[in-house]
Amino acid sequence: MSQSTLEALGSRAPRAAEFGRDALIVCDNLVRIYQTGSIEVQALQGLDLLVDAGEMVAVVGASGSGKSTLLAVLSGIDAPTAGRVRVGRWDLMAMSASDRVEYRRSMVGFVWQQTSRNLVPYLTAAQNVVQPLAFAGRPRRTRAARAAELLDVVGVGYCANRLPREMSGGEQQRAAIAVALANGPRVVLADEPTGELDTATSQEVFDALRTVNRETGATVVVVTHDPAVSGQVERTVAIRDGRTSSEVLRRRAEAHEDASEIVAEEYAVMDRAGRVQVPREYREALALTRRVRLALEADHVSVWSDGAGGSTSHAGEGRRHA
Ligand code: ADP
C-alpha cells in the first residue's frame, strides 16, 4: 500500500469512530432478536442506517425483512437487543419510561398501515388532530386552528368535520399524517401507509408526505412494499434479512442537456466492518461463491471468482500479498 493510501486511510479513522455524528437518526449495528418459545428470530441482524435532518427516505424490502421492527425501534415502541440507536438527542437504548413517553409525544409522529388504527372512529378528522394537542397541554383556544391548518397541509381540510367512515382510505391516511404532525415532531415514521390503497390514492398519500417534508422540515422515513417508490423519493434504502443491503439515490443529471432528467443509481451498502453484499445476479453471472479474489486498483476494487479459468491471468495484475 502506498504512503498516500495509508494516509488517506488514517485520516478516515477518527470519522469511523464517530459513526453518524452529524446524522439525525443513527442505527448502528442494530440487532433485534424475538424469542418465541424455543425459537429465535433475528429480525434485525446488525442494521446500520443514517438519516440526515430534513431527508425523506423510503425503506423497501420483502415481507419479513425487518422493516416494521426497525420502525418500532425508531418510534420508541420496541427496544433493540443490541446495538446503538439515537434520534436527535435521544439515546433510545438508555431511555427511562418517562423519557420514552416524552420522546413519543414530542419527537416522533407515527402513521400505521391500517387506516382503522390511525384514527379514532367516533371523532371527526379535526377532533382526531385535536386529541394529541390536548394530551400535550396545548392551550385550548389554539387547538382548532392548528388542526385546520394541519389538515390543509395534507390536502384534506374539507374533511375536517367528517368521521373516518365518511372519508376514503386515502383521505383517512392523510388525516392520519395530520394527527402524526400535531405536536410538531422532527421525525415522521410511516409503516406501509399506502399498503391498503390503490396506486392513484397511494400517490396522494406520498404527495402529502413530501409536502410535510418540504413545508414543515420534518424528516420522513416511510416503509413501503412498493419498489416503484424509488421514483418518488431521493433516497431508497433496501433491507434484506435484517440489514441494509443497497440504496438507490435519485438526483438531477446536471451535465445533461435536459436539466430536468432524473437519474437513479443503485449503490451497495458497506457496513462498518467493510462488508458488502454482492447482488445475487452478479454472483450467479460470474460464479462467485465462498471465496473471491480482491484487488485494489487506483480508483476501484476488482472482484474475481476463485479459480475461474479466465481470472488467473488477470489476477496477476492485481496486488498479491505474501
Ligand atoms: P417486515 O415489516 O419487513 O415484514 P417485520 O419487522 O415485521 O418484517 O418482521 C421481521 C421478522 O421478525 C419476521 O421473521 C417476523 O416473523 C419476526 N417478528 C416480528 N415481530 C415479531 C414478534 N413480535 N415475535 C416474534 N417474531 C416477530
Ligand code: MG
Ligand atoms: Mg411490516
